Amino acid sequence: IQALQISENKIIKTKMLSRACFRQFSASIRRMSSTNIVETNIDSGTGFATVTLSQPPVNSLDKNLLTAITDRFKKLSDDSSVTGAILTSKFDGKVFSAGLNIVDMFQKSDDHLGEFWGMVQEWYLTIQGFPKPLVSAINGHAPTGGCAMALMSDYRVMVEGKTIGLNETLLGIVAPFFFADLMIAAVGRRHAEFALNNGYLYTSDEALKIGLVDEVVNLDQVVPTALKILTKMTKTPQPAYQVCKNFLRKETMDTLRNDRAGDIAHFVGFVQQPNVQKAIGGYLQALKQRKK
Numbered sequence: 001i002q003a004l005q006i007s008e009n010k011i012i013k014t015k016m017l018s019r020a021c022f023r024q025f026s027a028s029i030r031r032m033s034s035t036n037i038v039e040t041n042i043d044s045g046t047g048f049a050t051v052t053l054s055q056p057p058v059n060s061l062d063k064n065l066l067t068a069i070t071d072r073f074k075k076l077s078d079d080s081s082v083t084g085a086i087l088t089s090k091f092d093g094k095v096f097s098a099g100l101n102i103v104d105m106f107q108k109s110d111d112h113l114g115e116f117w118g119m120v121q122e123w124y125l126t127i128q129g130f131p132k133p134l135v136s137a138i139n140g141h142a143p144t145g146g147c148a149m150a151l152m153s154d155y156r157v158m159v160e161g162k163t164i165g166l167n168e169t170l171l172g173i174v175a176p177f178f179f180a181d182l183m184i185a186a187v188g189r190r191h192a193e194f195a196l197n198n199g200y201l202y203t204s205d206e207a208l209k210i211g212l213v214d215e216v217v218n219l220d221q222v223v224p225t226a227l228k229i230l231t232k233m234t235k236t237p238q239p240a241y242q243v244c245k246n247f248l249r250k251e252t253m254d255t256l257r258n259d260r261a262g263d264i265a266h267f268v269g270f271v272q273q274p275n276v277q278k279a280i281g282g283y284l285q286a287l288k289q290r291k292k
């Protein structure tokens with residue numbers, strides 16, 4: 001009985017302690033004025049921002065989401081209280097991001113496509129150029145542009161049992177050169193050629209084997225593991241970290257920066273081809289019918 005009373009007291013004390021910790025923790029979390037499709041919380045103790053993509057049903061990157069993510073990362077770059085960031089999804093256990101919104105590429109005017117691609121470029125240049133440590137907590141599937149977005153971070157923690165890859169060719173489209181370079185940087189040319197040419201979608205474990213992701217863990221551990229590695233990364237002297245990151249990524253970003261109009265024209269010309277439109281339309285239909 002005495003032992004039971006002691007352990008009951010311990011439980012009560014532990015509960016009081018964890019409530020106090022929670023109060024302390026929640027007091028130190030600042031919610032940035034966010035759009036509801038990109039929620040952002042900043043821990044004022046550590047300076048870590050958690051950016052949670054929250055556009056139902058699958059975080060497909062349409063004009064709204066691309067703009068919201070880009071604006072968010074620009075603000076986090078400029079905010080000197082922010083030391084690093086985690087990128088994750090609200091739809092945990094399901095989807096990190098379904099990549100670019102396919103509807104934005106189907107039966108659209110040249111102007112629509114051009115504006116859309118300009119936003120894709122800005123989204124890439126902003127996240128890839130984010131000067132602070134960035135860890136992706138990939139808590140669901142990450143095909144095509146979802147994979148590219150994860151590749152723009154500095155470290156990738158992925159949930160077990162999902163898929164990731166630049167599988168554009170399966171849709172009859174091609175990953176742009178700046179997506180391809182992200183893949184080459186992560187896995188090397190041999191794996192990247194195989195992956196892109198064949199539109200290969202990797203399971204989490206396969207992705208770990210080729211270095212497409214850095215760790216595979218169970219769902220509960222995705223964000224805590226990401227936080228652990230972010231803590232380590234932010235201990236590196238930051239001016240050195242930023243200079244190094246910029247120097248390693250600059251070449252491909254400059255290639256795009258130097259000819260954004262040419263890249264837009266290439267995208268519009270490619271996507272407007274009748275056979276490409278036919279492939280995108282067929283793919284969209286197949287996606288909708290999958291559930292039936």
Ligand SMILES: CC/C=C\CC/C=C/CC(=O)SCCNC(=O)CCNC(=O)[C@H](O)C(C)(C)COP(=O)(O)OP(=O)(O)OC[C@H]1O[C@@H](n2cnc3c(N)ncnc32)[C@H](O)[C@@H]1OP(=O)(O)O
Pocket residue numbers: 057058060061094095097098099100101102103141143144145146168171173174175176266267270271287288290291
């Ligand atoms: C020179 C350069 C030229 C061209 C470059 C073009 C580059 C493109 C890069 C891209 O990112 S293309 C995007 C391609 N994305 C995909 O192939 C992913 C497709 N989606 C999926 O595989 C699955 O949805 C999922 C595994 C991500 C999630 O599966 P699940 O949870 O079962 O959801 P549903 O499939 O039922 O989807 C729900 C809902 O959302 C619609 N949807 C899914 N993905 C997209 C998307 N990327 N864009 C627009 N809409 C999408 C799907 O059709 C469902 O709609 P309902 O109306 O039927 O509910």
